[in-house]
Amino acid sequence: MLEVALTRVLSVMSWHHFAYLIISLAFLGFGAASTFLSVSPRFSSPTLDEGLVGKYALAFCLTTLFGFAATTKVHFYPMDAYYYGDYSNAFSLLMLYVIMGTPFFFAGVCIGYLISRAGEAINRVYFSDLVGAGIGTMASLVGINHLGVEATIYVASTAGGLVALIFSLAEGRFRLRLGSAAALVLSVLMTVLAVRHEIFPTYFPPEKIFREALRPHYYRWHIIARIDVMDPVSLSMPFGGALSKAYEGGPMPTVRVIWQDGSAPTGIMYVPNGDLRRVPALGYYLQAAPYAVKPNPSRALTIGLGGGIDALIALYHGAEHVVGVDVNPVTVDAVKNRYADFAGRVLNRPNVELVVAEGRHFLTTTDQRFDVIQLSGVDTYSALSTGAYALAENYLYTVEAMESYWEHLADGGILSFSRWLFTPPRETLRLVVIQLEHLRRMGIEHPESHLMIVSGGMPDGVWAETLLKKSPFTQAEVAAFRRWADYMKFDMIYDPYEMRPNVFNEVIRASRSEREAIIKRYPYNIKPVTDDNPFFFQFYRWRSLVSPLESGGGYFIERLPLSLAVLLVSLVQILLLSIAFIIGPLLPRGGQLRAVRHKTRVLTYFGSLGLGFIIVEITLLQKYAVFVGGPIYSMAITLFAILVFSGLGSLMSQRFKDSPDRWLKFIIIGLVGAVACEVVFINYAIPRLMFLSHAMRCGVTIAALAPLALLMGMPFPMGLRVTQRVGETIIPWAWGVNAVTTTLGSVLCVLVSMQWGFTVSLVAAGAVYLLGLAVFSPVVRAMYKEA
Structure with missing residues (x-):
């Protein structure tokens, strides 16, 4: 439970790449505890000392309780070291290691000591340990979703206090009983208080300037991401796309920005009296590209609903029925209930269906066919709660995902993706490579006739919209799309009837062998990803760690091979800490081992x-x-x-x-x-x-x-x-x-x-x-x- 909760905390305090280091601390804490048990003379007796279990359970309780408070006061700037070469906050990182790792050490002492004294009952004790871990995993999900991450941490502390009290009662010393009882009461009290209000607010690093720039009106923790909803502001933020330069001078929409773990923004748009005509900006977003070809669709699906802007764009362009799917129930609740009046209750209309589900999973549960399926900037910035990966795996962008989308497109339907373009291209380019592999598997003879790509500028980069049509684009459709792009002042990157000198045209029009050669020599990893290897966002090759590639556009964290760096840091950290705290203390006893x-x-x-x-x-x-x-x-x-x-x-x-x-x-x-x-x-x-x-x-x-x-x-x-x-x-x-x-x-x-x-x-x-x-x-x- 504590491990999962701390992963969520680090996701907010740094970036999701760094949050995974907590898994190493947990395992190493238990490993160091086993070594401590073997070298400490106080554990030399072959009989179980209940007082020792009580003392270390109490230590776990207190270090968990006060460790979280200390964690929120340690300001760690993870990007400074890699991006700016500033290692001055290395001490802060060391402090976090000590503070977060100490409770796992004390828990490991308790568990290891009980197992070592179990004798013939070792199987039952080990069984209890594993089942307890399973229950803790389930409890962490329930706790974070319903109580919040801070209260969940205090629940873990409460469990430690309860164990300390039970063993202190068996041991009999008054001071240990009193201390355990006091710690238990304090943990319960902190849990109750934290459910209603943050006692120690989680710190956001300076690089997450977006969240700090606006005042939060509402926040809530969820196992997927912490959600912060801001006070209304008027701004042109495109939320997974771009706002046309042709709209310059028009009234900016009023939006409540939603931040996920302090980054990855989406937004709830203000719709006066539910009248979409009073929000003309909806007609000028890059995400409206599919409706230039497919106006007034019967059914539209938006995966990654967020604040609902893609759904509003679909309704603005005449969609008769819209389905919005989002994996985070907190976000859906904000759109459908808490801020429904702010959004003009447009998404509460009978022809709008909001679903809490993972996008791929939803498609396996419905037989609906859609004229437009839209995914705008859907990604995995938030750390997975398992703490298992230092890379963002995403099953929405695999070859098998394209097959699932394809099956749910109506005849002539369009699949539309909005992703960063980057310079040189990689996100959108890899997406195109994946779609070409999908078309090859489907036996499509002329895949080049099924694709169109358009891009739109932003102050800090360029987004691109990729359209994949179930049937070939006709010349009339391409002509209408070009006129729309020209009017919107967007840039055409690819269409089936005009050759443009860029890598997209080279890749799309190439034969299979030629395409494979291009992929192999390209500076970034743009190979198609599958469900067996779904690391869509892993573009970097290992050599980029020592010779970084020049890159422009996009959110700056994506311009760095952070995932690879974290893997190496994790390996070095594990080896060094293992030597220092697990193997090292045993070396003086190496003579006994030789025999x-x-x-x-x-x-x-x-x-x-x-x-x-x-x-x-x-x-x-x-x-x-x-x-x-x-x-x-x-x-x-x-x-x-x-x-x-x-x-x-x-x-x-x-x-x-x-x-x-x-x-x-x-x-x-x-x-x-x-x-x-x-x-x-x-x-x-x-x-x-x-x-x-x-x-x-x-x-x-x-x-x-x-x-x-x-x-x-x-x-x-x-x-x-x-x-x-x-x-x-x-x-x-x-x-x-x-x-x-x-x-x-x-x-x-x-x-x-x-x-x-x-x-x-x-x-x-x-x-x-x-x-x-x-x-x-x-x-x-x-x-x-x-x-």
Whole structure:
């Protein structure tokens, strides 16, 4: 729960790239705790000391409670270091590490100590640990959405205070009882207060100047993003497009800007008395491009509704029925209810349907066909709550997504995207490459006749609108579109009937082999992305870290290879902190380890378990996202199922405690087989099960994950039982190595998935498990042969 909440906090205080570093801190905190348990003399007694559990639970409670207050006071400017070469705030980053990492250390001490003293009950304790993690994941979703992130953090603190009080009552010392009771009461009080009002407001960095420039009228936390709605202002901000220069001198629309995590703006437009004719700017937006070809459409769909401007544009241009889809229920509520009067209740009309859903998921639940499908600037600036990725994966821009949109276009329907153009082009250019790959798969002989692209300028860059038509554009349609673009003072980039000297014409009119050659030599990565490798926004190649490319246009954060930089920073951070806090403290005891037989095999085994488990968990979390309805549902269902059933697997493994030499190899081989079955099921069965209702999909997901997760929970406790026979000295090292590889795996999974796709990640995880089995099997045989 705490880990998820802090990820949300860092997403606001910095950028989503940096928020993922919290996952490393959590794992390293637990790893450092296992080392501390092994070197601290106070934990040397073989019997459980309830007072020690109470003390460290109390420490977790207090560091969580006061750590959040301290976090909001540390001003960290992440962009200064990379963008300006200013490393003066490195101390602030170190402070954040210490403040945020300390509660995980104390929690790790409590859990590790209880497991180490569990004896024959180790399976039940490990089961409780995993099930508790699953429940915490679900609780974090509910807590952040309904209580807010600050109150959720205090709920985690309250849990620590409750544990401290329970163990202090068993221990019997009055001071510990009093301190635990006081901490518990304080945590509950802070939780209640934080539900109604921010006690310690979250800090926004200077580079998020947009949010700080305006006064917030309303805010609300959600697991997807924090939403800040501002007081009304008159401005020309295009919100995923551009306002025509032909409109210069016209009245600027009045808008309530909505910021998501302090950036990624959208807006609710003021419509006096619900009369769209009194907002003439709606006729001059770049996002109106499809209506120049398809006026008065019967049905229009906007994915990424935001503040509803795309829906207003559709209605302004005569759409008879409009469907607006947005993944964030807070945004939809703001448009439909809280600020409905401000928007003239236009989006409350009977011919407007607002849906809370992930865009791809919505399309699998409807058989409607649309004349226009519009996506304007829909992206993933907000950190995914899983903390799993340092890159923004987006399933709205894959080849499979284009196929889904295509199926829901009416005859002659138009699919319209608004994305940054950049100099040199990359976002819009990659989008075009993806659409060309989709058309190739559909068997379209002349894809060049299905596309048109137009661009519009902004003070800080250029947006482009890409139109993909289900049937070829006619000469009359192209002529009408050119006239519209000329009148609006937009620039035509591509149309089927005129050759223009730019990379878009070169790519679109090229043969398949010629296009592949262009993609290969292009300075940016513009290869088409698929659901197996959905990193649309990862344009940079590794060499760009040492030789940055010149770039213009767009939001400045997109001009930097930040995602790659964060991956490298994460790797270096994990290695250094692991040496300092996990391996380092154990080195003085290295002499004891030298005498232990099979130490290399034991440590390799536990390292393999940590690496394999985290890769499988993260990969399946992503692979089921579209099927169950988006990353939030995937977290609530997939992650919960993996953790709970792994806990049950740990409990079931107690049946094999006396004969792991007989069963362990079959369990791991079965686990690898289950991974292979998941690969086949995800890639071949799931696409054919999209017709199922949401409830049935969730049931199918749980049923598909259960066998694998049960097996994933068995090797660790069974390995610990074997290791106890090898020698108690090596057990802390086994815990430490497992923590290090689990942390490394969260980054390595990204690297493998980014380069080769999620399927390869799962195959790699299976190979890691087999490696662990091959290395550890001789140890198991030796220990039980001797017995």
